Amino acid sequence: MEQYQILKEIGSGSYGVVWGAWDEHSDEVFAIKKLKKRCNSVKEYINLTEVKALRKMNHPNIIKLKEIIKEDDSLYLVFEYMECSLCERMTCRKKPFSEDEIRDLCFQIFQGLAYMHDNGYFHRDLKPENLLVSKDVLKIVDLGLAREINGKPATDNIGSRWYSAPEVLLGQEYDSSVDMWAIGAIMAKLFTRHPLFPGKHDGDQMYKICSVIGSPTETTLSMVNSNYQFPQHPGVQLSSLLPSASLEALDLIATLLSWNPSVRPTTMEALEHPFFYPCYC
Structure with missing residues (x-):
């Protein structure tokens, strides 16, 4: 997460919170979703339905998952940014x-x-x-x-x-x-x-x-x-x-x-x- 600078909160719910964030390496803005759910292993994270579905799909009318970041026991999903x-x-x-x-x-x-x-x-x-x-x-x-x-x-x-x-x-x-x-x-x-x-x-x-x-x-x-x-x-x-x-x-x-x-x-x-x-x- 070190490469991302959090700009503002753009959404929240039972799942967790979403921030707008600037990537200093690419000079682009992304949306980062921090999941509230805690998992004990990387395998548990990968098997979450949302993660499995997003990794499988690639379509212009479905949000693009850029990367998955695990820090300690938290999971961050990095998405393309929409207006x-x-x-x-x-x-x-x-x-x-x-x-x-x-x-x-x-x-x-x-x-x-x-x-x-x-x-x-x-x-x-x-x-x-x-x-x-x-x-x-x-x-x-x-x-x-x-x-x-x-x-x-x-x-x-x-x-x-x-x-x-x-x-x-x-x-x-x-x-x-x-x-x-x-x-x-x-x-x-x-x-x-x-x-x-x-x-x-x-x-x-x-x-x-x-x-x-x-x-x-x-x-x-x-x-x-x-x-x-x-x-x-x-x-x-x-x-x-x-x-x-x-x-x-x-x-x-x-x-x-x-x-x-x-x-x-x-x-x-x-x-x-x-x-x-x-x-x-």
Whole structure:
């Protein structure tokens, strides 16, 4: 760590803290993440899911891990530096994103996520705070909660509540389709700069979901959780909440926000949706 001069704290959470730091050797600025987790050996550090995933992946829309530094019993991950989070950019803008801008941002998210899923991991905590941007480039970050797709089925309720799929809130087994739900909620927020499901707690979160997309039907209940007493709501037209969104955008968001996880598109299916046709011209 001697070559790095800490400039400022740029983030913190249950994982630890992130600093902006200047590398005196290369005269570049990097982001250094100090993990809160303590390990007894280098092998334990290398086997952390976040470290394994980042070492395996190399994609322009996933944050690049430059090096791993172990000092005493602490681990530091050195990343390329990005200007700000997507959340910060939304907050600082004086006007909403145009649909072309939203299309470009979401196209990059899906490309990065498709690579991640193809390499055997799903993120589990996608939200605007975990998407960093520099100029027109977007990168997925913070794989601290990532899981292996072919590993033990996940059931724990983690991640940001506003972007959590119903099956996560209900404590059921879930898979990589939870990432697709999260992108649907992120995409909706890009149109309005306001969260679509701003629940105050898990029960309120489910109420917010039902009030927007409608309560699950009897058919869907068999695939969700028949023991849970869902709030009864018919839902609303997404077009009334996202008046500036095109029909193609509304269709993609509605499909991503499906009660049934198997109905949600895969990353590659999403990239082939008509909403993204202009990206291939």
